[in-house]
Amino acid sequence: MRAVLVAWLGLITGGALAADLPVDKVGTVLTLPQPYPAHWVWVQDIAFEHMLDGKMILVDPRATTLREQFKGMFNSSNIAAFAQSTTRPEVYVAETFYSRGNRGQRSDVITVYDKPNLRPIAEIPLTGNKRASAMPGRHALAMSGDESLLFAYFFTPATSIGIIDVARRALVNEVSLPSCAMAYPTGKRGFSSLCANGSMVSFQLDAAGKVANTKVLDPFFDVDADALFEKPVIANGMGYFPTFNGNLQVIDLRGDHAVLGARWNLVPEAERKQNWRPGGAMLTGADDAGHLYLIMHPDGKEGTHKDGGPEVWVFDVAKQTRLQRITLKTWGLSIEATGGPEPLLLVTNAEMNIDVYDARTGKHQRTLAHFGQETPLIMHAAR
């Protein structure tokens, strides 16, 4: 009681000496800088245990405190697909809703969020509700080279690509795929898809979103013997597709249709005996210099292609050489490289936290944890 009295007297005395704090304004909501700093990243949490309630969290991985790291977020429902515009202050989320949460009337939409406010500013109905729900990749929703169209992967299980006119906010066409999947932007207004027989098909579209021409590559890989991961990185229009066994298939996507490029073994001779292979949930990344980052694991064999790994290997794809082996602090499952001249390597680790490394030196800088993430299985460098 005596202590309380002393504290109370102190409060009164102190209050008399110090100026009052100003009254806070009700209703202040922050906005984000435009453009986002090149090293920011979208962390996509698919909420594997409650997929209805996924989210996109915008993070500054260079910051040292949670207060500075967490920039904002929005929801993304039922394992959404995500794409970013570089010419409009917008990002896009292909998602699925039901009128009663997990039941009721289904509606698939692309929700358009504005970058400064992270508010939904438009909704594009995906008529027919065919959106693919699958473990997230970077090419289930993609922008055309000229950013006039969005390509949304549909799966019913027949596969097709929904063509969305970005300016009109409308689904304008649906292109059936001949047993193929995903949309890898190709040329000005086209896309390519990998196919079940080991081939690739390319479509180029006109301004109305109709197919102007199509080209099919002859089968060039064996899906059973050495499948291409459908999770490439595309840097400066060049697609870099690792294979299950540790090869890299380069595909030129700059023109009207896909053109096969070089294919080379990513694993130096000395390490092949240890069966080093690529693997992970989202196992690829590339920085602005075009360096390729790949999660690797030893003792690879049939079925280890999603295991992740203890190392990230960095490649100069022009010289077809390995630049670096980065030993991870904690086993990695997914990676991303940030933009800008001093890239960061971000690794979703097996504990579902995100380790931040200096991409040039491989030195671990910090671990992003406790920012509301549960299963952040894919990251997208901010654009």
Added chain:
Amino acid sequence: MITNWLDAITERMTRSVAQRTSRRGFLGSVGATLIGGAALPLLPVARAGGGDGQPAPPSQDPGDPTSCDYWRNCSIDGYLCSCCGGSMNSCPPGTDMSPVTWIGTCRNPADGKDYIISYNDCCGKNSCGACFCNRNERDRPLYRPGTANDYNWCVGTKSIAYHCTVTLILGVATTPS
């Protein structure tokens, strides 16, 4: 709970080392399966509603269906319905079984035969959350759906909400002559 994916990976790697000798031989022999030849795309399988759902005697179907080690789980990705109020071949109450699936080819250690396993998702409720298991033998990317476990296979059901996965035997795998 997927609080630590590493635990699941570590457990699987330990198991895989223990079984490496037999499994490697097995892997080399089943590139071609009952469903299609090596050069043909595998079609999604529609089998929900078929079969009598009666499990085989334990001696012929060995192992614990609530364990990721269970032989039928060789290409599963999700929650084991045996931990969620269902069984290895029956969905939990109130869920709907997806009529289309991906398939795996798993060896039954009791008879040494390779079986075609249909992984039907049970749908309409949030993720079960118990007994997460991810094994990827002969899993292939999304461009070959019939063997791709990365899809949410709650397709053709009233809701795409994924709950858990069952493991139905479709038959014994044979190599085309």
